[in-house]
Amino acid sequence: MGSSRAYPVFRTDDLAEAYRRARLLCAWMKPLDPEMWLVAQAHTVEEARALAALLPTGLFEPSYDWDRDVWFTGTELPGDDRELAAELPLTVDADVAPGPVEQAFVRALGSGAARMRWRGEWSPAIPSWSQDPTNQRVELDINEDHPDGRHTVYVHFRCDDEAGAAHLAAAIGGSVLGPVRVGR
Template identity: 40%
Template sequence: MGNSRAYPVLRTTDAAEAYRQARRLCALLKQIEDEVWLFAEPATVREVREIAAIAPGLPFDYADNRTDPATGDYLRFDLDVTALDDAALAEHLPLRFSEPVERERVEARILTALGDGTASVEWHGRWPDDSDADVDWPSKYDGVQVLFHGDEAQWDDWTEEHTVFVHVTKWGDLPLAQELAAHIGSEVLGEAQLGW
């Protein structure tokens, strides 16, 4: 049990560049899962529709807690976004999406789905054996994350920048993170953050 440690290795205002560098890091993974974790808080109807096209049939929820005015019970968004017209869908914004999705679907379409909302793609896998002799534990926490419009691995506040993270063992592995950052011509840009 535990969480990975996420090291930021790139920040840029260019979403395509952040995505390109994240994919370069993914190419280093010895193993990579067939699904990615896709998180999105679409800011517009267009963005909701684009995410829905990437992940057909998967559920959205309200981004903020909403309660029934009469009962005080929490409300869940249980409507099919593809069945709502634009005006009806706009009444429910902001929405949130957080689900595993087939990797190929996300990789082929995520850049066209982006707008001003926050989105994150997480590729889980396994780094090749680390060159640091002092690190000998196996890791189930390895992978790459690109966070569009954010700089916290746990999807905190909106920013202009997009951040690429490398995720490593729950104990942290700064030498590995530095080696991975160097692969894309960068360096570790801050302290380890709580990852997945």
């Protein structure tokens, strides 16, 4: 996807509210992809099984052992709980069609970090906004370690656009909460 410019526009400890605000921002975008991106860490067998049931084609990798060339799809996770526990924590990465999977994903999460990302083109076009749809998206980071709240909503642009970020933040009752960062 390349690098974007990401602005934090809403932060809270209430995951349902953070998700609601992220979806409100998605209404300001014309979707460009038929899929969205989900990533989450599973720290328990129960979390891994719940995420595998939801994301059967998702790629599950050991989170902290990059030297091992081991990965599973959700349908290929070890069937024995002890074998699965030995692989934890696992990071799952999946592209999925937005819709019902989103709320099920939020419910399946435990305490591990997670991210939801929707890609689109900001609409209606406002002259101060970056007109190139590359790297325009809404992102919800879940279970972050931040003193002002664990869940943060970001808006992304191709180039720096604090005015556009402030406009979108105001539309959901938020504000630009910090400096722009290079997006992921």
